[in-house]
Amino acid sequence: MNNLIVYVHPYNKSYNHAILNAVQANMKKNRKKFKILDLYKDNFNPAYDARELGLYSKGKTCRPQVEFYLKELKNADTLIIICPFWWNGVPGMLKGFIDVVMKEGKGLTHENTMMGVKGELVNIKHTYVLTTSAAPTFYLKLFLGNGIKRIFLNKTLKQLGMKKRKWINFGGITRSTKSKRNRFLSYIKEYKFR
Structure with a gap:
């Protein structure tokens, strides 16, 4: 199985980075193959320019990085996205990764x-x-409309x-204790990613 991790955080001392490390430890412990697309480290440009947008309806791109990302998505069996929840969403x-990399056309990401x-990333x-x-997670679910899931x-x-x-x-990361953060990382290290 090919596991693809899309990591979206600019700071390598963040708790999100600790989660990335926990996922990698999980993969290594379970002898699973994985690749990481680190969007900030790769200096991914999440915005379209006129030339790139002009190629969208043809399912094409003028950016080799986008072609590479698309190839990795097409080869993955499992996708793990790691990111913060900012301003009620991703x-x-x-x-921008979804906007730019997801290409319309048969055999690409959707038609x-x-x-x-109709999705093509089956x-x-x-x-x-x-x-x-x-x-807190319950607040996101009950009072903010559960946007990530919905x-x-x-x-x-x-x-x-x-x-x-x-x-x-x-959830509640800013008021969490070190032991609670460590417990979550242990949970991720032992989680059964399929």
Whole structure:
């Protein structure tokens, strides 16, 4: 199985980076193959320019990095996204990754049909979105409309064809204790990623 990790955080001393390290430890312990797309480290540009947008309807790109990312997505069985929960949603860098890398066309990431979007990333059998948030998880779910699950997982990623989508959040990070953060990292190190 090919596990692809998309990591979206600019600071390598963040708790998100600690989660990335825990996921890598998990993969190594279980002898799973994995690759990491570190969007900030790769200096990924999440914005379209006129030339790139002009190629969208043809399913093409003028950026080798986008071609590489698309190839990695098409080869993955499992996708693990690690990012913070900022302003009620995923970071702009991740949204831009979806905007720019997801190409329309047969054999790419999706097709537009008479019935709507038909996902082509059916090779991704398991999708995990690991986030951190200042607000407690119950607050995000009950009072903020559960946007990550309702929109990002059950609309965007589902439309792209990704299967078995799961959201795991470490909420209340700003008021958390070191022992609580360590327990969560231990949980991730032992988690059964499929």
